[in-house]
Amino acid sequence: MTQKTPLFGCQALHACRDEVLLTTAVTADFPSASYTQLRGRNGSGKSTFLRHLAGLLPPSSGHIIIDGKMAKPAEIPQQLSISYLGHDDAMHGDLTGYENFELLTGQSRISLVQSDLYDRPLSTYSAGQRQKLTLHMLDDAHDIWLLDEPSASLDEANLTYLEERIAGYLACGGIVIAATHLPLAQSLITQTITLEPYEARP
Amino acid sequence: MMRQVFTRDLRLAMRRPGDVISTVGFFLMIATLFPLAIGPDSKMLALMTSSILWIAVLLASLPSFDRLFVDDYHTGFLDRLVISNAALWEYALVRIISHFCIMGLPLIAALPIMALFFAIPLSALPLLALIIAVGLFALTLLGAIAASLTLGARRASLLSAILILPLAFPIVIFGTLASQAVLEGQDYSAHFALLGASCLILLVVSPAATFYALRYAIEER
Amino acid sequence: MFDFFANPTRFTRLARALLPVMKLITILCFGFGLYWGLVTSPADYQQGDTVRIMYIHVPVAWLASSSYFILALCALFFLVWRHPLADIGARAVAPVGAIFAALTLITGALWGKPTWGTYWVWDARLTSMLVLFFFFIGYMALAGGFENRKRGARPAAILALVGAINLPIVKFSVDWWNTLHQPASLLRSGGVSIDASMLWPLLTMFAGFQAFFIVIVLMRILRFLNEMKQSAPARRAS
Numbered sequence: 001m002t003q004k005t006p007l008f009g010c011q012a013l014h015a016c017r018d019e020v021l022l023t024t025a026v027t028a029d030f031p032s033a034s035y036t037q038l039r040g041r042n043g044s045g046k047s048t049f050l051r052h053l054a055g056l057l058p059p060s061s062g063h064i065i066i067d068g069k070m071a072k073p074a075e076i077p078q079q080l081s082i083s084y085l086g087h088d089d090a091m092h093g094d095l096t097g098y099e100n101f102e103l104l105t106g107q108s109r110i111s112l113v114q115s116d117l118y119d120r121p122l123s124t125y126s127a128g129q130r131q132k133l134t135l136h137m138l139d140d141a142h143d144i145w146l147l148d149e150p151s152a153s154l155d156e157a158n159l160t161y162l163e164e165r166i167a168g169y170l171a172c173g174g175i176v177i178a179a180t181h182l183p184l185a186q187s188l189i190t191q192t193i194t195l196e197p198y199e200a201r202p
Numbered sequence: 203m204m205r206q207v208f209t210r211d212l213r214l215a216m217r218r219p220g221d222v223i224s225t226v227g228f229f230l231m232i233a234t235l236f237p238l239a240i241g242p243d244s245k246m247l248a249l250m251t252s253s254i255l256w257i258a259v260l261l262a263s264l265p266s267f268d269r270l271f272v273d274d275y276h277t278g279f280l281d282r283l284v285i286s287n288a289a290l291w292e293y294a295l296v297r298i299i300s301h302f303c304i305m306g307l308p309l310i311a312a313l314p315i316m317a318l319f320f321a322i323p324l325s326a327l328p329l330l331a332l333i334i335a336v337g338l339f340a341l342t343l344l345g346a347i348a349a350s351l352t353l354g355a356r357r358a359s360l361l362s363a364i365l366i367l368p369l370a371f372p373i374v375i376f377g378t379l380a381s382q383a384v385l386e387g388q389d390y391s392a393h394f395a396l397l398g399a400s401c402l403i404l405l406v407v408s409p410a411a412t413f414y415a416l417r418y419a420i421e422e423r
Numbered sequence: 424m425f426d427f428f429a430n431p432t433r434f435t436r437l438a439r440a441l442l443p444v445m446k447l448i449t450i451l452c453f454g455f456g457l458y459w460g461l462v463t464s465p466a467d468y469q470q471g472d473t474v475r476i477m478y479i480h481v482p483v484a485w486l487a488s489s490s491y492f493i494l495a496l497c498a499l500f501f502l503v504w505r506h507p508l509a510d511i512g513a514r515a516v517a518p519v520g521a522i523f524a525a526l527t528l529i530t531g532a533l534w535g536k537p538t539w540g541t542y543w544v545w546d547a548r549l550t551s552m553l554v555l556f557f558f559f560i561g562y563m564a565l566a567g568g569f570e571n572r573k574r575g576a577r578p579a580a581i582l583a584l585v586g587a588i589n590l591p592i593v594k595f596s597v598d599w600w601n602t603l604h605q606p607a608s609l610l611r612s613g614g615v616s617i618d619a620s621m622l623w624p625l626l627t628m629f630a631g632f633q634a635f636f637i638v639i640v641l642m643r644i645l646r647f648l649n650e651m652k653q654s655a656p657a658r659r660a661s
Contacts, residue, residue: 364560379599379600403592
């Protein structure tokens with residue numbers, strides 16, 4: 001079997017902030033149709049690690065690898081399309097569901113599940129309805145899904161929906177990297193990376 | 203994407219017109235302070251009209267500049283822009299232009315009221331409006347620099363004001379001189395040209411500085 | 424070449440070696456300069472003894488302006504080449520520059536009272552120096568305006584560069600404004616033509632203040648480096 005060059009990976013990547021290393025080095029590949037779970041204690045640097053992968057925060061130590069070559073942070077969004085599910089959902093309360101959707105995904109409102117709810121401003125939604133809308137914005141056509149503690153704020157119905165979406169996306173060959181300490185589609189996990197805190201050598 | 207940001211800004215402004223109305227009200231109130239503080243002597247006020255106009259424009263627009271990037275920063279919208287490979291400097295420029303349209307144009311539309319307050323001949327208004335428009339756009343460009351630099355700072359509004367004001371001195375100087383010349387029927391072209399030149403320089407400096415400031419702010423989130 | 428200075432230990436050694444020399448130069452220059460300037464040099468035929476303020480006012484004014492230039496240079500090195508000492512240099516220089524600007528204004532006021540009859544006039548030079556003082560204040564406010572001190576380093580550097588670009592524009596606009604609003608009295612400050620007997624003390628004071636500046640800035644940098652070494656965990660990324 002030939003070794004296919006992984007589309008996306010990291011090499012000796014430490015989560016770091018302000019040039020202070022938070023975790024030990026991680027070298028991993030994230031091949032097509034893989035679901036990687038990032039584990040670690042709270043505050044261990046999982047979110048920071050995801051921000052490195054998304055190209056939001058340049059790492060001071062280590063590299064992101066795209067198609068076998070080291071990629072600068074600015075190149076990541078140029079070469080890969082990413083769906084990012086973070087702590088904040090980037091939506092504006094005064095805009096309607098449709099307007100938020102169009103602004104954040106760049107697609108027309110037809111791509112969204114049609115509902116009267118989405119003609120109303122976001123500020124009138126319940127937390128669950130707002131989360132559901134954010135989940136709808138995950139795009140199966142994107143190269144990578146980065147999920148930052150999604151299960152922490154989702155109710156049961158939305159959690160089930162997310163797990164279905166993940167299953168569907170993996171079936172299309174998508175790459176999922178999720179930072180989570182709660183169970184999320186456990187049966188589909190293909191690799192687990194545990195982020196250990198960086199211990200300075202005395 | 204950028205056109206969508208522009209339409210979003212316009213939509214939001216129409217749904218919350220309170221901010222614009224407050225800014226125009228603030229503008230008129232500041233202008234009212236001068237006769238109250240100096241005295242209603244029309245000769246005195248006539249000498250100071252262009253200064254009053256410009257100080258009122260500057261002080262009225264200062265508080266609104268903070269909100270150029272703060273909301274998008276805290277909701278994570280800026281993160282999404284970076285992830286979707288949007289150009290941050292384009293975004294900054296769109297925000298500046300939409301802010302000028304939403305906050306600046308109403309101030310200029312309020313000039314006829316100022317003409318009433320300070321006995322400005324109506325014939326001078328169009329030219330005055332143009333000069334103030336150029337100055338206001340330059341101020342918005344400065345406001346973008348200050349707003350992006352102070353993202354996440356304590357006392358961001360006060361800090362913003364401290365940063366903007368010294369940089370705004372040329373705009374105030376050239377603007378008041380040009381406006382005064384128009385009011386007196388003198389040659390305003392030299393002052394107006396200098397005002398325009400300052401604005402053009404800022405048109406280059408502001409998106410560049412704002413771009414880097416936004417990028418660093420996103421990294422530090 | 425600048426990588427040579429990037430190593431904090433090497434820089435510390437160099438600075439420690441340079442410091443005593445600079446301190447000596449400062450003391451010598453101030454000593455001679457003040458004696459020359461205040462005692463032996465002639466009084467101005469117009470202004471009398473008050474002209475002696477010039478021996479402090481002029482060097483300090485020059486240093487205030489050049490401090491901002493150095494600040495902008497540090498900012499540039501910090502942003503473009505990520506030179507680690509550049510931010511420390513900027514932090515060291517900024518308050519010193521601000522104080523020099525304030526001293527310029529104060530000595531200018533003290534000089535103005537006997538010369539023009541008033542402590543303050545809105546002439547181009549004093550107003551420009553006031554603007555420079557505001558630029559320093561703005562820089563320090565921004566650098567220190569964040570919860571985390573490191574967070575403010577890069578925005579402050581951008582501000583320093585924006586300020587450096589705008590400073591000529593502001594100075595020009597103040598000159599423009601001043602020539603148009605020229606008050607009736609003759610306010611040509613600095614109209615003193617320098618005679619040789621005044622030039623040497625002036626140059627000596629220039630050298631003294633320049634050396635003094637270097638001493639203060641180096642001492643501040645050394646203090647910052649020391650603080651960083653004591654608090655730095657060994658987790659720094661190389």
